[in-house]
């Protein structure tokens with residue numbers, strides 16, 4: 515049995531407004547979260563066509579459509595880690611491939627480019643809106659499966675990706691040669707596991723060094739670190755958009771964090787401050803995340819790709835906005851409002 519994908523489904527997915535009516539679709543300033551959700555599968559198809567994957571790998575359209583619809587179905591209705599996040603992360607992969615000319619300039623082979631795009635689309639499949647540490651704390655089934663290797667959620671997202679490919683009528687990679695198929699799955703594994711922020715912190719200094727010494731495309735180690743960096747950048751790409759977008763995304767992230775904090779309180783555990791809706795100071799936490807984590811990652815990217823400077827500038831702009839909004843949060847705090855109430859009420 516495979517999900518009934520009718521002729522109409524295929525037509526719906528193939529008939530969306532062409533990107534050519536949206537000239538800025540391939541600009542870093544484009545905000546993919548404003549694409550209508552019902553049109554998003556079609557835009558995934560259009561991006562893959564535009565990147566040349568369909569022709570290069572002789573991908574069958576109806577199988578690809580079924581795969582995309584299954585991946586979308588694999589995401590849950592949680593505030594942040596949902597299909598809309600997956601779609602926006604895949605859109606950033608599309609932007610990076612086109613604006614940095616990753617294949618044209620030899621940073622990625624076409625196969626690595628395909629693996630990068632698909633890994634972004636699938637990297638958070640079946641996310642429950644809770645962190646890796648919550649899996650351990652709550653002795654979840656996923657923790658019992660994967661906690662010995664670490665990156666519990668990311669191993670689950672990888673497993674869900676493989677399962678979706680192995681669902682009848684969904685394996686659009688079947689047209690690849692045996693070698694390419696095995697290589698592609700290997701790349702998807704490395705790329706999805708690289709989205710564990712804890713793994714990023716382990717290799718951050720190594721990435722900084724190789725960017726400063728001069729990226730060497732011929733070294734497999736360099737290629738691995740670049741792919742990891744590009745995955746983390748895609749995962750955090752919301753932070754490179756304008757302030758209105760950044761504020762909306764913060765509301766979603768903290769809705770998810772505070773729901774986990776509420777759950778931890780019910781379990782008799784004390785949540786981390788950033789998960790506690792009564793204690794969290796959102797502007798301070800966001801300033802810490804943007805200045806200590808986010809901007810550093812995009813600065814490394816800009817060392818390798820000068821075009822990425824606009825992304826660093828966008829993050830700097832958002833840091834300024836959090837700085838100035840801090841005063842508003844403090845004023846309302848004196849009136850007894852939590853920072854979440856201010857965030858969602860602020861005009």
Ligand SMILES: COc1ccc(Cl)c(-c2nnc3c(C)nc4ccc(C(=O)NCC(C)C)cc4n23)c1
Pocket residue numbers: 645647709710711746749750753764767800803
């Ligand atoms: C790349 O992988 C991920 C995974 C999960 C998330 Cl939510 C994010 C992410 N994407 N946007 C954000 C923003 C704007 N702020 C964040 C503030 C804190 C944290 C965080 O994970 N702190 C560690 C603690 C949970 C152990 C993540 C944040 N974040 C990225």
Ligand SMILES: [Mg+2]
Pocket residue numbers: 637638667709710
């Ligand atoms: Mg993730």
Ligand SMILES: [Zn+2]
Pocket residue numbers: 599603637638709749
């Ligand atoms: Zn993600």
